Amino acid sequence: MKVDILNDEKVIGHADLGPIDPSMGVAGGRFVPTRDYDPRLHAFVIDGEYNDLEGKAQLTACSAEFGVLRCEGVAIEDFNETVQEINIVILGMAYPEYETAFASLLRLGGGDEIFASGSLRPDVRIRRSDERPRVRSTSTIFFGVVRR
Template sequence: MMHNAAMKVTIYEADTPIGEAEIFALDPPMGVAMAKFKSLSAYDVERHANVVDGDYIEDRGRGLRIEMSDGVPLISQAISIQAWPALGEHEVHILGILQPSFETLFCEHPDFKSHWGKP
């Protein structure tokens, strides 16, 4: 179940998709992935974003879940949507990835290889 460097995921609130994201960077020792977030019609910055224009609001990720493009759940300790509406930018940070394992998902990603000294 190895995924490539440009892994795409969908973020859901219950069974409703609120956004799609493409992972662009990793923090391997922390088990964190960062992705560009593209909102869908059900997304509401006031209900879903933890950070708005750089200000922490609150943990709003508890009711969210993530699926990979093949429908497999990506289980993590937290999901944090970072929104900068004034700039038209959004990111999602997937914190403490548990299942599938971080290594299984990202062993081919350049950030993973760089951290672990693999060519």
């Protein structure tokens, strides 16, 4: 599903989302930024470092077909400097919109089902008591097919 990512009604990027964890309503994909994207203002993680966004970014995802996606949160993980990759994760998408949006990816012909499960695991390390926690995020996605 193609979406625009917005901050304060301004498009900061685009993504083609796929299902990651249907049971939790999680979707994700590569984020393609526009000129209005600024990692310091919009990314939750920048090259493995936690970026405190409290009160800064109110991101939303919007598709031409479904409008603004009802979800619990939109998070950008920017690893552009280290691995030339920026990812977007949509958390807690509402049902039945999730199933409708990804129906073609969740169901294959002949009753086969494709599944995707994943995890976003923050790795928190505190170096000294006077320093802020450092968070590195690792995304893992597994895909498979269940034959019926």
